[in-house]
């Protein structure tokens with residue numbers, strides 16, 4: 001039986017909290033109110049990931065400026081959350097940047113062994129060049145973290161690239177709680193059972209859209225269904241690896257998959 005439990009607090013890898021950069025937060029005070037929620041729910045590291053897309057052509061310097069302002073506001077408050085920044089790329093924008101050899105904003109420090117990009121896919125179409133892009137990123141030690149794959153109508157069309165490209169999936173907490181509808185909730189469960197060792201959960205917080213962190217609620221819900229070992233892996237172990245730039249190893253996959261198989265078969269036995 002596997003007994004390892006992660007000791008570090010939770011990490012939210014996907015939030016829209018830098019005011020004025022996208023459809024996330026309107027103001028510093030709104031961002032601070034949201035970060036208080038993170039803090040009270042036990043989430044100790046929050047990555048600000050503004051959109052980078054045709055609609056929101058944010059540069060790294062613009063992101064860094066807003067990030068510094070929010071960090072300064074945090075330092076003057078009692079909210080004890082470690083803040084980082086990354087970005088959420090639209091796939092097409094990312095492809096243009098990569099083809100033009102432009103610098104990109106990673107979820108982790110670009111000097112680290114492995115690098116991770118948070119990427120939003122088109123909602124209805126699978127681009128023909130997707131495999132080539134994933135392959136090129138892989139050759140450069142870059143993995144894609146697919147933002148909210150459970151929300152796309154195209155999910156079945158792109159999951160086959162996952163095994164080739166070693167992608168990870170950042171599912172939205174609100175999806176598994178049923179707030180995005182039944183189809184999205186079902187999709188979230190099917191990603192979880194198919195790619196258990198490649199799942200992280202994040203809030204995709206958008207105060208302007210009334211989407212806020214709900215880590216306390218979701219962890220309770222998921223622990224009942226999947227056990228503490230699995231939720232520690234999803235909310236802590238795997239996100240830590242991402243922000244520390246460590247590659248997800250075959251043994252990580254094997255351990256967690258073995259645990260899930262055991263957990264599911266134990267529960268089956270109890271029911272029978």
Ligand SMILES: [Fe+2]
Pocket residue numbers: 014016088147204
């Ligand atoms: Fe997002």
